[in-house]
Amino acid sequence: MRRLGSTVVVVAGDRAAEVVSGLDGLHNVRAILRGERPAAEVTESVSRASATYVVHDADPLAEVGGAWVDFFDGNAPTGGLEVAIETALAGLRSERLILPDYYVVLDPDDLAPTRRHWWLGVLAGAAPTRVAPAPAAVASVAETLGHLAAGRWWPADLEGWLRGLPKVVPDRVGLPGEPSLRGL
Incomplete structure (x- = not known):
């Protein structure tokens, strides 16, 4: 899977487009809004x-x-x-999709429990320093960008990790005896 020279950050949450557009123009930040465009574009x-x-x-x-x-x-x-996993893997293999270096998750406390487990359990369990929570405000996300920590990249066996997700149960992510997100 390809990695780029820039640090790529996905901002996720209900107000992501608003926050991303507010980051445009900051020094050393290039903000790109998806809008109606396909992910490959x-x-x-x-x-x-x-x-x-x-x-x-x-x-x-x-x-x-x-x-x-x-x-x-x-x-x-x-x-x-399983269909979503295979579709994502096909996009990643063909480089129509690229995993970001980081995710900034907006207002995770306001998310439904299972959605919060996706972000702060499943993804953060796979690469702990690659998922950062932040309030849904441009200034907060700008500050978060300046404090992103280096750490382990996404799992080397990305296919195995993604295909193992049906076994990764909310509320049990990271507990002893549960499938390891790192080893999947």
């Missing part, structure tokens, strides 16, 4: 951008996260999570 824009931080709101794992939440909340059709 946003990936192309992100790949061409030149700045210390490239910040956008087009989460490459959005469909997987939504399907994971629906799977554990009992709102998904059989096989929906």
Whole structure:
């Protein structure tokens, strides 16, 4: 999976587009809004951008996260999570999608429990320093960008990790005896 020269940050949450647009113009920040564009088009824009931080709101794992939440909340059709995983893997392999260096999750305390577990359990469990919570305010996210810590990248076996997500249960992420997010 490709990594870029800029630090790529996905801002996620209900007010992500508003916050991302507010970051445009900050020194060393290039903000890219998804709008109605397909994810592959946003990936192309992100790949061409030149700045210390490239910040956008087009989460490459959005469909997987939504399907994971629906799977554990009992709102998904059989096989929906697996289809989302395989679709994401195909996009990552073809480089139509690129994993960000970091996720900034806006107002995680306001999220439904299973959604919060996706962000702060599943994703943070796979790469602890790669997921940062922040209030949904431009100034807060700008400050968060300046304090992002280096750490382990996403799992080396990305396919195994993603395909193991149906076994990663909310409220049990990281507990002894549960499937390890790092080893998946």
